[in-house]
Amino acid sequence: MNQDQLKQLVGEAARDEVLKLPAGQVLGIGTGSTANCFIDALAAYRSHFSGAVSSSNATTERLLKHGFQVLDPNDVNVLPVYVDGADEIDPAGHMIKGGGGALTREKIIASMAKQFICICDASKQVSVLGSFALPVEIIPLSRGIVAQELAKLGGTVSLRMAKVTRTDLDQTPSEPFVTDNGGWILDIAGLQITNPLALESQINQIAGVITVGLFAKEKANILLVSNAAGVSKVTF
Numbered sequence: 030m031n032q033d034q035l036k037q038l039v040g041e042a043a044r045d046e047v048l049k050l051p052a053g054q055v056l057g058i059g060t061g062s063t064a065n066c067f068i069d070a071l072a073a074y075r076s077h078f079s080g081a082v083s084s085s086n087a088t089t090e091r092l093l094k095h096g097f098q099v100l101d102p103n104d105v106n107v108l109p110v111y112v113d114g115a116d117e118i119d120p121a122g123h124m125i126k127g128g129g130g131a132l133t134r135e136k137i138i139a140s141m142a143k144q145f146i147c148i149c150d151a152s153k154q155v156s157v158l159g160s161f162a163l164p165v166e167i168i169p170l171s172r173g174i175v176a177q178e179l180a181k182l183g184g185t186v187s188l189r190m191a192k193v194t195r196t197d198l199d200q201t202p203s204e205p206f207v208t209d210n211g212g213w214i215l216d217i218a219g220l221q222i223t224n225p226l227a228l229e230s231q232i233n234q235i236a237g238v239i240t241v242g243l244f245a246k247e248k249a250n251i252l253l254v255s256n257a258a259g260v261s262k263v264t265f
């Protein structure tokens with residue numbers, strides 16, 4: 030089974046999991062290729078839910094295309110479940126997220142939800158977080174000072190650039206990747222994150238940081254993980 034098939038498998042398992050909720054609830058929905066598989070699998074059952082809150086413009090577009098009602102988070106009082114992928118997940122359910130750049134809205138929706146269901150294929154499971162570069166969304170004018178502070182953590186800090194293709198230029202233009210919130214992203218490579226809760230709190234203290242893509246306070250409650258043998262469920 031290739032990685033796309035594994036994502037599809039776990040997307041279907043997440044669909045079966047959320048369909049155990051009573052009808053008429055609102056769902057929180059994440060961003061990325063695994064979350065997309067979940068959305069596609071759930072589309073035929075959208076009437077079971079009164080609506081969804083979305084973690085990105087891309088997810089909103091996909092939900093609307095499938096006919097889901099997308100709600101403003103400010104209008105939602107109870108969110109039983111948030112379903113999203115991860116770039117890495119450790120044995121305690123702490124995650125690195127933000128590979129797709131949607132970390133801030135993902136963390137907001139996750140904080141609203143009673144349960145975070147993480148969905149991924151087994152390649153995302155690690156013993157210690159940090160092989161995947163840790164994304165930090167920042168206010169653009171703070172790039173210099175925040176990069177200096179983040180470098181003190183011991184990793185290599187780089188500004189995430191947009192993937193721009195311009196056929197009218199000899200060179201690919203260098204432009205920062207801009208998030209849905211107008212922020213930029215600094216990626217920290219080469220960390221070994223042995224205390225995710227402490228590091229999340231430390232990075233959150235730096236002026237100019239909007240969100241760090243370390244989900245320790247908002248860690249997963251349930252992990253659905255796929256491999257060639259099928260989907261396993263882990264409860265943290």
Ligand code: 5RP
Binds near residue numbers: 063113130135
């Ligand atoms: C987006 C995210 C995604 O959940 C994460 O990048 C995993 O994506 P994919 O399912 O495509 O591997 O945090 O900001």
